[in-house]
Amino acid sequence: MWEKKPVLLIVLATCAILVGTIVTMVLPFAWVNTEADRIEGVTPYTALQQEGRDVYIREGCNNCHSQTVRPLVSDVLRYGEYSKSGEFVYDRPFLWGSKRTGPDLARLGGKYPDAWHYKHMDSPRSMVPKTNMPDYEWLRDYPLDPQMIQRKMETLDFPYTPEEIKALEDKNEMDAIVAYMQKLGSDIPWRDTTETTIVGELVNPYTETDQATISSWGSIYLENCAACHGEQMEGEIGPELIGEDYDDEILFELIYSGITDGGMPGFSSLGTDKVWKLTNFIRNYKADGDQ
Amino acid sequence: MEKQNYNYAIVRSFVIWSLIWGLVAVLVGVIVSFQMVEPDLNFPPYLTFGRLRPIHTNAGIYGWGVGVIFATFLYIVQRLCKTPLWSDKLAKFQLYFFNATIIASAVTLLLGYTTSKEYHEMEWPIDVMIVILWVAFGLNIIMTILKRKDEQMYISLWYMMASIVGVAILFLVNAAAEPVSLFKSYSAYAGTNDANVHWWFGHNAVAMALTAPPLAMFYYFLPKSTGVPIYSHRLSIIAFWSLIFMYLWTGAHHLLWTPVPDWIQTLAMGFSVMLIAPSWGSVFNGYLSMGGQWHQMRENYLVKFLILGITFYGLQTLQGPMQAIRTFSAFIHYTDWVPAHIHMGTMGWVSMISFASIYFMIPRIWDREIYSIPLANLQFWLILVGQLIWSISLWVAGVLQAGMWNAMNSDGSLTYTFMETMVEMYPYWWARAFGGVIYLVGLIIFIYNIYMTVKKGEPTAVTTATAEGRA
Missing domain, CATH: 1.10.760.10 (Cytochrome c-like domain)
Structure with a gap:
């Protein structure tokens, strides 16, 4: 009979629309952005x-x-x-x-x-x-x-x-x-809590690798490091890398975990293998520059 | 039936203006698709991807989509109610105000006046204009229905009324904002609440503006085009009520895995899967109405548009629920798969039905035979091929990128950096831009065909006043 009564049809259709609306759109206001949601330390924008x-x-x-x-x-x-x-x-x-x-x-x-x-x-x-x-x-x-x-x-x-x-x-x-x-x-303060801790002894797997192979890893450097440290490692936003004299293990750790309060992000997401390649490339590049 | 009583002038105007805004929408779409592969095509401050993309989407939804809704609803309501419009003056106002609103939207979006809310970017003064426009439109349709000559209301009228009410509720709630100035406001809701309200709007705008109205058109123009009534009235009743009931629960499937409460996400997921039933109810009602009439797919270009349109609707409403499942969303969300899905709906379903509806109305509102049916067929294939290239290339791109995002090394680290995955997208983005160009050519042919029909078309042999009973 609503097929013959447009006003009734509109009222019924509105009710049909409002059920899901009330449950999934109106009700959540009771739970969201309440005290239970509050996180200390979240401040308004300056x-x-x-x-x-x-x-x-x-x-x-x-x-x-x-x-x-x-x-x-x-x-x-x-x-x-x-x-x-x-x-x-x-x-x-x-x-x-x-x-x-x-x-x-x-x-x-x-x-x-x-x-x-x-x-x-x-x-x-x-x-x-x-x-x-x-x-x-x-x-x-x-x-x-x-x-x-x-x-x-x-x-x-x-x-x-x-x-x-x-x-x-x-x-x-x-x-x-x-x-x-x-x-x-x-x-x-999520950065502090998600810092990666390296467990066990770090061993450079590429100590025996030849120069040519190590040089071929330059693309990893160019993609991830060059924007801040320069294509020739001359430094720009980040410091110059030529002449750095860290041990392999320390350089690996610096790249892997970053220097969070110094503006250098960690690159653990690249995986240990790529970070070792970067470590060797950077140290090797220094050697190249000396020649 | 004296057809001269009907106000066809207003329908003609809306057809023309919807075509103009449709052309703008597709043209801007093609431009932004090239900006994605060639960033030098951004010309700040006005012509950047970030500002043009909302113009593309809003011109598509409000200019083309709603323009066609206005044209077809104003036509259908007079035919089904067997009575002229309630108010010609109001309809005239609606036409001018519609164009004023669309122009104001385009200009302000170019100037960077935006709320950032997808498909609702326009700032508050334009929201006010849209509300006035919708009230003028809705009032005219409902008042015309109230003074109808036929007591029984055909299904298209139900979808129209649900759409009028639905859009009004959605738009008003989501538009709530606190103005700072004429061109800047802040949403009345914050953070997670704002996200939940917005996607309740966003998803149901698709339901009330891009699903219910094309269904109203489909249910009217399919029987009109084939000359055979719809297969099952009962099926259409069940599909109608379950569709408008279930849609409203599903907005949060746009927010799976976000901080929106889990139970809302779960409800959205469940209802999304349930929505397959009413959606496919209409799809099958359409297919079954073709019983014994399939030969018309060869002979009648209108049927080709309509059946392909409803087929894309069927695919859309299967793919959508699939994406609304948590596990699948985790994989595919945020990739190019999603725009591919949307464009199957807009370029395939909504536009195919719109093309057919306009082709059907033209001879009746201009008293001219369509200028060229071969051109209409050519357009059909260009539209179809353009859209398939568009969507398929981005589905592949989406799966590829999602796979790369999730790829892990044996030590538990990610295999690819973000940029390594992004550069893989370029070939697919080129393919998409190419598909868009083909689609644009199809649309231009459509507009040319209509232009020539109006200019040079043969007068219709018999006036269409006869044989215009309800389907």
Whole structure:
């Protein structure tokens, strides 16, 4: 009989639509972003970070980058500790994304030094030759508008001081987005807890390998190290590597675990074999330079 | 039936404008597909991938998709209700306001005014415009149905009404935001809540804008094209109610393995698999309606579009639930597999049905025979081949990349860095861009065929006023 009564049909259809809506969309508000979700240490964005976040939104970065690490082995190994609900309580809107044309950014904060980000934003291909990320050096030409930021902080109910806002006068959008990158996922001290401990004695498996073979491992260096240490190991963002005189085992450990508070990420995800190859390549390269 | 009573002028206008926005959507799609393989094609600040991609998706959904919905619904409602539109003035307003909204959307998105929420990127003033537009449209359709001459309402009308109500609820809830200025607002919800509300919207926008309306068109235009009624009225009733009931539970399958509570993900997974039943109910209702009529696939190009369209719907609604299962999602999510899935739905299912609907309406609203059926057939093959190249290349790419992301060395470390997996995508992205170009050519032929029909087509032999009973 609803087939003859349009108003009844609309009412019934609305009810059908509302059942799933209430259970899966309305009810979760009772559990999500409550006290139980709260994580100590998660703080609102600073004025500069929030401005960077708005640049990220404006430029549609979320079309290519996700911001949630899933509790899956390959995700955690590649990006870091899996994401937790309480880390996102200040995110309006959420920026989890749906596609990884580029890598996930949820744990990017603190991975690289600021200088890495500036250089990468200026020209991603100068650091990662085959990437398809466009250049964003033009963000440097746009200064921030402290008045607008003040209104934003008021809307979001974020704590800010007049000094903090005033300090933004000589900052530009590039400074803002880099500040935002460095905040991502760094509110919980996950880097300390996921540090890899090497167990057992380290033995260089390539002590007997000939020079030519070792030189052929240069591609691993170029892909993973050259962006910071230079193609000729001359140093740029990271220090020069020629003339370093670490033992094999110590150099291996440095590459494998990184220097987290010095801005050098660990490369344990490359696997021990590649890290040994890198170790030998770097030491060998030094020898080459002496000749 | 005096057909001159019907307001066909408004249908003609919506057909034309939906074609224009459809062309824009596909054109921008082709441009961004080339930007993905050649980053030098980004011209900041306005013409970058990050700003153009939302223009592609929104022009596709709101310009082409909703444009066709407006055209076909305004046509179907008059025919099925055997009465002219409730208000011609409101329909006229709807036309102008529709174009104003689409233009405002495109301009503001180019300028970088965006909320970042996928398929809902437009800032709050445009949300207000969309609400006004939808109310004008919905009111006209519902009021026309209320004054119908035929007591019984055909199934297409149910889908139309559900779609009008559904879109309204989804859009209003997800649009809630706190404005900072005219061009900037912050979502009313934060973090995990925002994600859950948004994908409840995102997935059901697909249901209410890109599933229910094409089904309304399919149920109307298939029997009209074949001359044979739909196979089972009862099946269509069951499929309708279970579809609109179950869809709303499934949004969180876009958020599997994220911090959204597990039980929501599990419900979404279960309901997604259950959704195969109502979806395939309509697919089989379509196939079974072809009983004894399969020869029309050779003879009637309209049937070809419609049956291929419903076939892609069937594939889509099998692949979708598969992706909604946790284990499969863990593997495939975030790769190029997902856009391949979406484009089978939009380029295959929704657009095929839209092409057929427009081809069916043209002779009736312009009183002209279609200019060239060979061109329509050529278009069919270009559209089909273009879409298959598009989707298949990215399915392969998605599986390849997912495999590389998950590959592990014997010591438990990852085999490939992210960049090593990304560079493997380039050949497939080229293939996708190529498929997109073929599709674009198909669309241009479609528009040319309609242009020539209107300009030069032969007047229809017999006025179509006769033989226009309900299917």
